[in-house]
Amino acid sequence: MTGPVEGTVGGRSPLLTRVRRLARERSLRREEGVYLVEGPTLVADALAAGREVLQVLVPVSAADGGVVAAAQRAGVPCGIVDDGPFGGLTTTRSPQAALAVVATHDVPTADLPDGLLVVLADLADPGNAGTLVRSAEAFGAAGVVVAGGVDPYNPKCVRATAGALFRLPLAVLEGDDAVGRALDELGDLERPCWATVARGGVDPTEVPAEPAPVLVLGNEPHGLPDEALERCTGLVTVPTTGAGDSLNVAVAGSVLLYAVADR
Numbered sequence: 001m002t003g004p005v006e007g008t009v010g011g012r013s014p015l016l017t018r019v020r021r022l023a024r025e026r027s028l029r030r031e032e033g034v035y036l037v038e039g040p041t042l043v044a045d046a047l048a049a050g051r052e053v054l055q056v057l058v059p060v061s062a063a064d065g066g067v068v069a070a071a072q073r074a075g076v077p078c079g080i081v082d083d084g085p086f087g088g089l090t091t092t093r094s095p096q097a098a099l100a101v102v103a104t105h106d107v108p109t110a111d112l113p114d115g116l117l118v119v120l121a122d123l124a125d126p127g128n129a130g131t132l133v134r135s136a137e138a139f140g141a142a143g144v145v146v147a148g149g150v151d152p153y154n155p156k157c158v159r160a161t162a163g164a165l166f167r168l169p170l171a172v173l174e175g176d177d178a179v180g181r182a183l184d185e186l187g188d189l190e191r192p193c194w195a196t197v198a199r200g201g202v203d204p205t206e207v208p209a210e211p212a213p214v215l216v217l218g219n220e221p222h223g224l225p226d227e228a229l230e231r232c233t234g235l236v237t238v239p240t241t242g243a244g245d246s247l248n249v250a251v252a253g254s255v256l257l258y259a260v261a262d263r
Contacts, residue, residue: 016085019057019099023091026151030174033104035153038090040067040098042163047074049166052103055079059086062097076100091155104153106146106172109185113169115142115212116261117191118253121179121228122149122219128250130160132217135254137164139261142212145171145186148178149219179224183231186214192233195224196256198246201235204259213260217253 021028022036029035034054037046040062046053047070056071056078063080071078087095118136123129129150136144146152152172158165173182186193193214194207207213216232218224229235238247238255247255 015055015057015079016081016089019089019101022101023089023155026154029104029151029153034101035104035158036155037100037102037158038092038098038155039096039159040065042159043067043098043100044070045163046100046102046166047071047076049163051105051166053100054103055101057081057086057089057099059083059095059097065097067098092159106152106170109145109171109173109182110189111169112143112145112171115140116257117141117143117145117186117212117214118257119145119147119179119182119186119193119214119216120149121147121182121216121224123217123249124149124220126150126154126157127160128220128248130157130162130165131250132253133157133161133168133170134164135250135257137168139254139257141168141257141261143169143171145173145182145214147173147182148175179228180231183216183228187231193231194234194236195229195232196252197223197229197235197237199237201237203239204236204256207234207236207260209260215253215256215260217249217256220249 037043043056044067053076056076058067059081061083068078089099090096118141120129120132133144150157152170183193191214192211193216195216238252
């Protein structure tokens with residue numbers, strides 16, 4: 001099965017207008033159930049992971065590259081865009097050489113596989129969220145729950161996952177009390193939730209390996225609210241020896257994942 005290589009897509013094309021909106025509008029991404037993937041490596045990763053890639057776009061200067069051939073093999077339409085208009089589609093300072101529109105693929109919390117899980121509770125920074133998705137895959141987590149806060153399909157977050165987003169099962173809860181609803185759902189599944197705190201928690205090596213724990217990571221400046229802490233099985237802290245007050249949430253979460261998974 002091969003997909004068509006479309007003719008040159010004009011700068012005022014409705015398709016390009018839609019792509020620009022997808023890059024910046026969370027509401028449109030959720031409404032249409034699609035998101036934007038930027039860069040030839042990530043586009044190739046999405047295709048290789050078997051994600052539902054709906055459209056690929058490349059600039060004229062990269063029309064002979066491997067992304068076009070990969071899209072054709074996957075049966076995905078591929079449009080060629082003049083370099084000038086294409087540069088206005090990407091969200092990075094240096095224009096990427098490929099874009100793709102991909103169907104969102106989050107699942108209900110109950111459908112996440114058994115094993116170590118990570119809850120991103122009201123995280124505000126898409127770079128931190130994406131890094132934690134990447135670390136979760138690297139250290140063998142079974143899935144990630146994004147509860148409130150950042151949109152995991154934000155272009156910056158997608159880039160920061162380095163392709164892990166396409167392979168790691170993901171649940172997304174939005175709206176009022178998303179963190180509380182996530183903890184309720186995990187509690188109903190009898191999954192022990194361990195809240196990450198800057199101080200006062202147990203060492204990561206003391207978190208029981210069975211049943212597989214859920215690591216709950218809070219908002220960067222504020223951490224987890226008291227009501228969330230009270231609903232968790234226990235508290236866990238990454239011990240530090242330097243003068244710094246606390247760790248960046250992406251660093252703390254990655255260290256925790258390593259410590260808990262390496263047992």
